[in-house]
Amino acid sequence: MKPVAIFFASSRYWKDEQALQRAYEQLAGEMPQGVKCTLVKDTTDPAALPKGNCLVAVPMSGAVQQAALAAAGRYEQAALYGIYIRGNAPEELCSEMLRCNAAPTLMDSWAVLRRRMPGARLALNARELADTLELWEAFYAVKGSTLLRVGETEPWVISNASSLAVYEQRFGLAIRCVEQAELAGLYRQAGQEQARPYYEWFCQNSTGCAEPTDGQLWDAARMAWALLALLERYGAQGMAIACFNLLSEGTTSCLGVSYLNDCTPWVAACEGDMDSAVTMLLMKRLAKTKLWMANPGLQADGTVNFSHCTAPIRCTGGPQPCILRSHHESGIGVSLQVEMPLDIPVTACRISNEASQMTVHTGRSISGPYEPACRTQLHIRFDDMPHYLRTALGCHQVFAFEDIALKLRELAGLFGLEVL
Numbered sequence: 386m387k388p389v390a391i392f393f394a395s396s397r398y399w400k401d402e403q404a405l406q407r408a409y410e411q412l413a414g415e416m417p418q419g420v421k422c423t424l425v426k427d428t429t430d431p432a433a434l435p436k437g438n439c440l441v442a443v444p445m446s447g448a449v450q451q452a453a454l455a456a457a458g459r460y461e462q463a464a465l466y467g468i469y470i471r472g473n474a475p476e477e478l479c480s481e482m483l484r485c486n487a488a489p490t491l492m493d494s495w496a497v498l499r500r501r502m503p504g505a506r507l508a509l510n511a512r513e514l515a516d517t518l519e520l521w522e523a524f525y526a527v528k529g530s531t532l533l534r535v536g537e538t539e540p541w542v543i544s545n546a547s548s549l550a551v552y553e554q555r556f557g558l559a560i561r562c563v564e565q566a567e568l569a570g571l572y573r574q575a576g577q578e579q580a581r582p583y584y585e586w587f588c589q590n591s592t593g594c595a596e597p598t599d600g601q602l603w604d605a606a607r608m609a610w611a612l613l614a615l616l617e618r619y620g621a622q623g624m625a626i627a628c629f630n631l632l633s634e635g636t637t638s639c640l641g642v643s644y645l646n647d648c649t650p651w652v653a654a655c656e657g658d659m660d661s662a663v664t665m666l667l668m669k670r671l672a673k674t675k676l677w678m679a680n681p682g683l684q685a686d687g688t689v690n691f692s693h694c695t696a697p698i699r700c701t702g703g704p705q706p707c708i709l710r711s712h713h714e715s716g717i718g719v720s721l722q723v724e725m726p727l728d729i730p731v732t733a734c735r736i737s738n739e740a741s742q743m744t745v746h747t748g749r750s751i752s753g754p755y756e757p758a759c760r761t762q763l764h765i766r767f768d769d770m771p772h773y774l775r776t777a778l779g780c781h782q783v784f785a786f787e788d789i790a791l792k793l794r795e796l797a798g799l800f801g802l803e804v805l
Contacts, residue, residue, distance in 0.1 A: 386525040387437035388518060390422045390466070391456055393449035398485035399426070408445070408478055412468060415511075416441075417518060428452050431459050439521045441514070442494070443468050447486030450494045457498055457505070462524070462799075464506040464517045465498060467491050473510055504799045520792065523670035524799045526622075528557035530666055533619055536565035536627030538657030544737045544779035545659050552663055555740040556800060560659070561619055565630055571611035572634060579614075580606035586648070587640055587719075590704045596711035597719045601636065605719035608634075609641035616651055623652035625662035629714075637718030639694045646676050647697035654678055654781075655695055660737045664783045667800075668734060671792045672785035674701050680780055682758055688766045689773075690753055691782065694720030696761035700786045701726050710760045722760040727752055730788045731765060736802060737778035743802045744776045745790045776805035 392409050399405040405426070413422035423435050428451070440460040442453045445468075457463040468474050469482035469491070482488075498505045508514040532552075538545055546552060549560045577584075584606035594602070608631070616624060623645075631638055638655075645653040652665035661678050668676055677700065679691035694713055698704045698721070706724040711717065733746045746767050753764030763784075767773045797804050 386439060386522050388420045388439040388441060388521065389435045389437040389460075390416050390420045390441040390443055391434065391453075392422065392424045392443045392445055393453050393456075394424065394426050394445040394485075395448035396427055397448050398446035405445075408481065411478065412443070412445075412474055415474065417515060420518070425452060425456070431455055434459055438462065438525070440464070441466050441508075441517075444487045444490040444494065445469075445482050445485065447490045450490055450497070453494050454497055454501070457502065462504060462521055463498060463502055464508055464514070465491055465495050466508045466514055467510075470509055516792070519671070520795055520799070523667070523796055526670050527666050527800075530558045530622040531620060532558060532560050532659070532662055532666065533563050533615065533621045533624040534560060534657060534659060535563045535568050535615070535624055536630050536657060538625070538659065539627055539629055542656050542658045542780075546739050549659065551740045552659060556663060558663075558666070561621065563615065563619070565627060568611055568615055568626075569631070569634055571614050572608050572636075575607040575610045577603065579610040583609040583640065583644060586644065587709065590698050591707045591709050591721075594709040596716070597709055602709065602719055604636040605640040608636050608638050609644050612638060612641035612645060612653065613649070616645075622650070623654075623662055623666055625654045625657050625659045627657035629656065632712070632715050632717050635717065637694075637712045637715075637720060639712060639718065639720035642695040643697055643721055646695070647699055652676065653695075655693065656781075658781055660735060660740075660779055661781045661783055663740070664734055664736050667736070667796060668783060668785055668789070668793065671789050671796065672787065674786040675699060677784045678781050679761075679763070679784060680759060681782060682756060684753070684764070687770050688751065688753065688764050690756055690758070690762055690764045691784070692756070692759035692762040694760045696721055696723040696725065698723055701729065713759045720760050725761065725763040726750060726786060729786055732785045732787065732789050732793065733765070733767075733773075733782040734785075734793055735778045735782055741803060742778060743793070743797045743804050744773075744778050745793045745797075745804060746773045746782075747788055747790050750786075778805070
């Protein structure tokens with residue numbers, strides 16, 4: 386992402402050139418770090434505008450609407466910032482910009498800009514401006530990403546797109562198909578030296594071990610190293626791994642998937658589920674908490690018990706109590722039974738339907754009975770259970786342990802996704 390902020394002023398209002406320059410320098414100094422600022426007085430050649438892909442247009446006076454709109458057409462994303470609004474700038478500068486008719490100019494420009502650019506944004510304060518920059522950063526992070534599909538999507542994952550090209554065209558990312566044998570080869574060549582950081586991390590951050598032996602834990606740590614090595618080999622930012630086929634190696638990828646989603650900037654989805662992998666990629670830059678992909682188990686009381694064996698240990702920051710267990714379905718290798726945090730807001734998300742739609746559901750984590758399902762379990766009471774059932778796009782849901790629903794809906798808009 387390359388954001389630029391252009392401050393627009395008219396000599397009809399700012400007659401003192403030096404006063405205008407001083408005001409611009411003071412306002413530019415308060416813009417977020419990494420935003421390149423420039424001052425445009427009256428009109429300018431659009432080709433002379435600073436290079437970038439995201440514009441923050443900042444009206445300092447009236448009679449600049451045409452210049453601001455012409456500039457916005459030169460960038461992929463655009464936002465208007467109401468810097469004249471009291472609290473956004475020193476009081477005397479706010480008063481001067483109000484005197485210079487910046488207020489009606491902002492709304493006049495916004496009314497036209499949002500028709501011309503459906504993804505355009507209006508920021509009324511510094512927090513909203515920061516949110517806009519965060520949203521753009523997430524958008525371009527997804528567009529520039531590479532995802533791996535390791536092996537073939539498991540046959541019971543029936544909601545994925547009909548072609549990987551669907552994801553590439555919608556999100557501007559690249560997907561590389563990697564044979565399962567390549568990952569298995571990395572696993573087989575890994576020794577204790579490669580596996581030690583992951584072995585020690587899970588030993589230090591777990592509160593007990595049930596079925597797995599020490600040797601099985603070393604094997605799971607070797608697989609964790611192999612997953613990270615594969616991502617580094619391809620310069621990828623995430624993967625969807627057909628994990629059940631890996632059981633033939635005598636171990637699981639559960640620890641590696643947990644570690645990737647917990648301790649790295651990358652993402653990993655189970656069962657070759659590319660819908661979930663892309664959903665994780667969309668959520669990663671917007672969430673401050675960790676991400677977890679899980680299966681739903683409907684309950685008689687209108688709640689849902691979500692479960693999976695790959696939960697992050699540090700869901701919301703510090704480590705949660707965690708017992709190392711065998712894999713639920715097979716009894717092979719090592720998985721995690723994490724005691725998930727209760728009574729906190731959660732956001733569940735998934736993209737699907739040929740990568741054209743997104744569901745965003747908010748709720749709260751609650752206690753509930755432990756069931757004979759995947760090792761880590763968490764009961765959720767959705768804010769609107771009928772809406773969850775009515776709009777479900779697939780089995781797996783990706784969770785953030787906070788409310789990021791608004792941010793996800795806005796990001797969906799930039800990619801042209803319909804939010805159900």
